[in-house]
Amino acid sequence: METQIPHDSAIGHVTGEAIYIDDILVNEQLLIGKVVYSQYAHARIKSFDLSEAKKVNGVHVVLCYKDIPGHNQMGPVIKDEPVLAEQDITFIGQAMFLIAAETEEKCREAEKLIKVEYEPLDAILTLDEAIEKNSLLGPPREMKRGDVDIALKSSKHVLRGELRTGAQEHWYLETQTCLCVPGEGNEINVFSSTQHPTETQTLIAEVLGIKRNEVVVEVRRMGGGFGGKETQANHVACWTALLCNVTKRPVKIRLFRDDDMIMTGKRHRYLTKYEAGFDDEGLIDAVKLEFNSDGGAATDLSFAIMERTMLHADNSYYIPNMSVTALVWKTNLPPNTAMRGFGGPQGMASMETVIDRVARYLKKDPIEIRRKNFYGLNDRNITHYGQTVENNRLYIIYDQILKSADYEKRRKEISDFNTQNEFFKKGLALTPVKFGISFTTTFLNQAGALVNVYTDGTILVNHGGTEMGQGLNTKMQFIAAAEFGISIDRVKVNATNTSKVPNTSATAASSGSDMNGMAVKNAIDIIKERISKELAQLWNEKDVNHPSVPSSIIFKDNFIFDSDHPDRRISFANAMKQMNLRQVSLSSAGFYKTPTIGWDKIKGQGKPFFYYSFGMAASEVMIDILTGQYTLLRSDILQDVGDSINPEIDLGQIEGGFIQGVGWCTTEEIKWDTKGNLMTHSPDTYKIPTVQDIPKDFRVKLTEGVPNPVGTIRRSKAIGEPPFMLAISVWLAIKDAISAVGNHKIEPEFSLPATNETILLSIEKIKTFKVLKTLKV
């Protein structure tokens, strides 16, 4: 069977025929919805007047919180996010009112006529301010092993420092969009660009005060998600549903790009404080970390994200004595949310900073320190939270990439280049990723599917995951075809729909294919069992002397046959007709829950992850030390994907994730002004990578011949998030190049993202330092 099947929507994509929510044809009854949001970061609404706005010709309704029939709440876990503000405004971009009108212009006209009287209050807009004012979003958390303080005291060397990592905007190409169409009675049909249809359904039911069985949420595809539509797509969906509910008309809200950027949360910015103790050889004995994240004005998923930071603070290294403290701070900015890596990047960037600094301090190549501290194969293999690192691929990948990237030779060449060039410096870094696969909230590790077989031998697969470009549906299509032994063109994957597969988890945590794939397989196994039993019986009716047994019946090449009696053979399509005549059900639900995991959140101990995914990258950059501009010369990536279900799709995830990570590490910088306004609210000022920002030489490989030993679907491994963090290699290569300015004698000041400004200012510090030193001598 051919494994390399194209993306199931590829033709639709390239012809423009693929339908996104804003493309759905709706009759002329459609109303356009608009969200009116606050202009203050922190304020009390003293009064408001909607009367003039309501009078605008073409405006159907203008709603405020009083018009919400159910709960005025849309927080996904903690109920601390009102759908529409009541008295308290806690960030710029917070929804206050909703307008539905015949056109966008009418909405804008009405918006201008809304009068609000605010009482501005002091706002907390930076992490430092939040820390100073002790503005916590929830209780701090701690995870530890050993006694880190004692270990630090007895360490030969100790390094301390701080790292700041920046926020990141998802910048999905399709902004948050939702279309609601009213049905009979309370029924409402919701077309939402959401990664979590079940939660969207739940919240709409709660907000409208109706039952969940009256809400159907459908997701054909998203124009990108990256975590930004895991919880925050719910917001737009709730707003649209409210307008639809009142007007009893189809209503659509599509956020304008700037509004999307202003209103929605981002990857959390962090301030990490670290302390590390190590010996002359660079063997690390103790690491103490304190993570401070900017949660924004409400909880959203901040604690789960912080938990993943804590669980990835070790990255790939065994740290005998480790303590991780985590604090999530409350500020007057939009609630920050999930984004690819989900806290992992901030945790790993911190540990990689520690490693890099240890190496620079000891004047050793960082890869030496990395390799020395890797988790062991048989010992030194238990994480600080008690999970054993099994099937460790770090050494294999390290050995391979060191060779394939020609690391040692290039290290030497770079060093020569740097000696010969005063104004351009090159840098090189190799960094690993070990990423835990599973939701750390254990019960979320479940998935459902519904597989229908029709009597013409075609299959319709429904599953609980959502397609946002990652190729989930393509993988599901392949799995169904492979399990049924039929050709791909007979399988169609349906739009995700809460009335087909209920009570699902978000498509997140890289787990989409793992879990939904297993659920699809489970449904297919059930149907195949029924078919096998019935076919065996059918053949036995014809020849009782040589019985067919169901377990010998094979599904292959669009046929079903008895491997004990190869002449007993029927085409798949014919068999399905027979099954129908013989009253066999050709539809089944499937279900899966991830086995063997268990995590005690309170103790911070257990086995949160089903398995780990490993990868490494080596990147080389060149910086112009007069402008701070950098060029990514080459990146080599080796990523463990088990037995890939679709190597090209996996490659796409690796490259795309990596480049998104490069953006986070370099040009993507988010700035707010002193009032809490987002200054980088459009692509004019917020710069994600273009085609010219990818490595000039880009070599990406998948590990080969290493199936996932734990029982995942077709022995594959998750791939959505891990490659994002490989971009840390680019960031540290930039640091390496900066460090070359001072002949690696001065530790550069460094933060993330390394914009040209960060780079230039860091270089300037080194230059000034050198000048001062010469003066002293």
Add this chain to the structure above:
Amino acid sequence: MRSAISFILDEKIVDLDFKNFKEFSPTSTVLNYLRSLPTHKGVKEGCAEGDCGACTVVLAELVDNKITYRAVDSCLIFLPMIHGKQLITVENLKTPEGKLHPVQQSMIELYGSQCGFCTPGIIMSMFALYKNNNKPTREQIDNALTGNLCRCTGYRPIVEAAEKSCVHNCVDHFSNNEPQIMKLLKSISKESIHIQTHNQRYFRPASLGEAISLKHQHPETIIIGGATDIALRVTKSHELLKEIIDLSGIEELKNIVATESSIIIGSGVSMDDIIPKVKKDFSALYEMLSVFGAKQIRNLATLGGNLGSASPIGDVIPVLMAYNASVVLESLNGRREIPLNDFIVGYRKTVRKSDELITSILIPKPTSGSIVKSYKVSKRKELDISTLSAGFRLELDKNKVKLITLAYGGMAEITKRATKTEQFLIGKDWKRNVVEEAIQYINKDFNPISDVRGSAEFRKIAAKNLLFKFYIEGRNVI
């Protein structure tokens, strides 16, 4: 005089008369028009400001009796600007028999799409590349695709799809259909267009003379060249532009004349058309234009518009100052030539009188022995607005500085020369320690601000470094 516009869509002439066409106004964008049609939903909006390329379409038009194909951002184009052109969208790429275009086919084969939202725009940029470059180089491919952001793929497969597909000598089913399209294009009148609706007036004069007299009659009217600046007032600020004179239909403004001693560029020439013409003799301008916006922007933006906006972060002004360029202004009262140095007088303020149009820009060839260089510092190297930019010129006499121009953008509220630094350098030896001393004067020349694109400190350091860089790079030339 016509009040309606005509263009080709789906191989048929579409006539839009704004009088009977209530949903749209003359400042409606081509993107919004297309998205209102049930059959052109493939064209996507990602930003409505020219920065993402999701809305990319191709405009085909007759130039010297040949059809040219150009990728543009439909979110920045007002409907009347496509008068007399063929509008090609992603839906038009399949053959009439339903066969995929080579660029579509290779994008599928190479997994060039993931979420697919950027894909129609990418397909259209790649289609324009296909029509213009057989077997394009990597540089040409990058150039064609920089204006298309993709958040999913990491671009590698897209680049490979371009390499794989653009190999058929630019021939495809559009080539076969060209005679037919040419006939249709020729049938569209080139007459001036005056559109009057209940709250807007839009003039699209067909000749310079007419434009000048229109400007005379309506001095407060907004002029547009490529509209890449002005369109944002509609798409981002939702302003109602009451009166517009659109110069994009005037052939006289699209000429480039090269003489022995200079080049004269019409104010209506698009940046992309200027690039090949200045490569040899005006390399610093060439360098700057090569990183100007992205292909879709360069295909629209004009030199007249860049000077007209007089933005302190306009990229072309510093380098043109270094070339000692002049701006030619025309009105009913005649023609005058103003050195660029004297043209800009304040924040987005110029000496242009309200009835004058910029008609051309005159750039003298630098005398042999003088070096001109341009620099742009921006957060992202491509498709970004400068944090600061510079145009420098140096002439030496026995290694002593005879003439020096140091023009900076992004360092003050106007493009400004570092006069104190220049004065310091005049007559001095052009050598490292002198330049190192000179750069300290930059602090006296400028007091830049901190804004979203960079801090004052960063700007100061970078401004100094650019001068130093100029010295270092010049070393190799002199």
